[in-house]
Amino acid sequence: MPARMSEPIRRDPTNTVRIGVTRRPLSDLYYDLMRRRWRWLIGFLAAAYLVINLAFAAAFRLDPTGFSGAERLDFAQAFYFSVQTFATIGYGAVAPKSLYANMLVTFEALFGIMYTALATGLVFAKFSRPSARVTFSRLMTVNLRNGRPTLQFRLANDRGNDLVEASIRVTMLKSEVTAEGHRLRRLHELKLDRTSSPLFSMSWLVLHEIDEQSPLWGEDEASLAADEVMFIVTLTGIDGTFAQTVHARHLYEFHDIRWNHRFVDIISPHSPGRFQMDVGRIHDVVRTD
Numbered sequence: 001m002p003a004r005m006s007e008p009i010r011r012d013p014t015n016t017v018r019i020g021v022t023r024r025p026l027s028d029l030y031y032d033l034m035r036r037r038w039r040w041l042i043g044f045l046a047a048a049y050l051v052i053n054l055a056f057a058a059a060f061r062l063d064p065t066g067f068s069g070a071e072r073l074d075f076a077q078a079f080y081f082s083v084q085t086f087a088t089i090g091y092g093a094v095a096p097k098s099l100y101a102n103m104l105v106t107f108e109a110l111f112g113i114m115y116t117a118l119a120t121g122l123v124f125a126k127f128s129r130p131s132a133r134v135t136f137s138r139l140m141t142v143n144l145r146n147g148r149p150t151l152q153f154r155l156a157n158d159r160g161n162d163l164v165e166a167s168i169r170v171t172m173l174k175s176e177v178t179a180e181g182h183r184l185r186r187l188h189e190l191k192l193d194r195t196s197s198p199l200f201s202m203s204w205l206v207l208h209e210i211d212e213q214s215p216l217w218g219e220d221e222a223s224l225a226a227d228e229v230m231f232i233v234t235l236t237g238i239d240g241t242f243a244q245t246v247h248a249r250h251l252y253e254f255h256d257i258r259w260n261h262r263f264v265d266i267i268s269p270h271s272p273g274r275f276q277m278d279v280g281r282i283h284d285v286v287r288t289d
Contacts, residue, residue: 066098162240
């Protein structure tokens with residue numbers, strides 16, 4: 001049985017290990033929660049809610065006889081009383097009677113209002129933030145188009161809404177050696193056949209002709225692999241529903257290029273006046289030779 005090939009290593013600038021940067025967890029907390037998945041936000045809010053109520057329950061236990069409705073407040077009663085106070089429910093089974101208990105209840109009620117406002121703001125900000133739901137093809141291809149070698153990839157608008165004045169840029173990251181012998185990585189923008197679309201609602205085949213002015217001129221599969229070339233794709237547009245700017249990005253590695261291949265068609269007639277797009281085949285390619 002042949003050995004299973006390992007998955008190629010993929011690089012992402014956002015995963016760079018940063019050394020010498022002063023960490024500010026509290027000041028960056030909002031940014032971190034907004035960029036992470038929903039489970040991180042819900043988990044953080046739930047963990048904070050639990051820790052806060054446990055802390056207030058421990059504080060209430062410092063005066064176990066300062067409450068009416070319970071001869072001596074145990075930890076479970078203190079925790080549930082904290083939950084009721086924090087959420088401003090107030091069932092009335094247990095009530096503060098000492099000065100310490102009343103002051104602590106006053107502080108927790110204020111803290112609970114602030115926490116609710118912050119949690120509501122975080123959830124609403126994340127829920128209402130518009131985003132582009134775009135699928136990029138996993139592969140790029142190089143084949144002849146009008147007799148010239150052309151780099152191609154495609155993307156599809158999964159949501160099917162109007163993405164107005166969409167624009168796309170493709171930047172190639174490759175190595176260069178200066179006259180002094182210094183080796184450095186430089187970004188080269190690729191000239192595209194079409195860089196904008198007034199209404200991107202279905203699919204988009206992005207084309208770059210490899211001519212004498214192209215950074216890919218004279219390159220082949222072996223040279224791109226030796227230099228570990230990367231392509232950075234950025235898409236921006238205005239969401240027609242929210243009238244706000246949205247964006248998407250994708251990174252292609254040198255091993256994502258298929259030479260002498262082309263993409264299969266994914267758009268076909270459906271019914272009179274309608275088309276169908278098979279997004280599930282957006283990654284499919286076939287050989288051209």
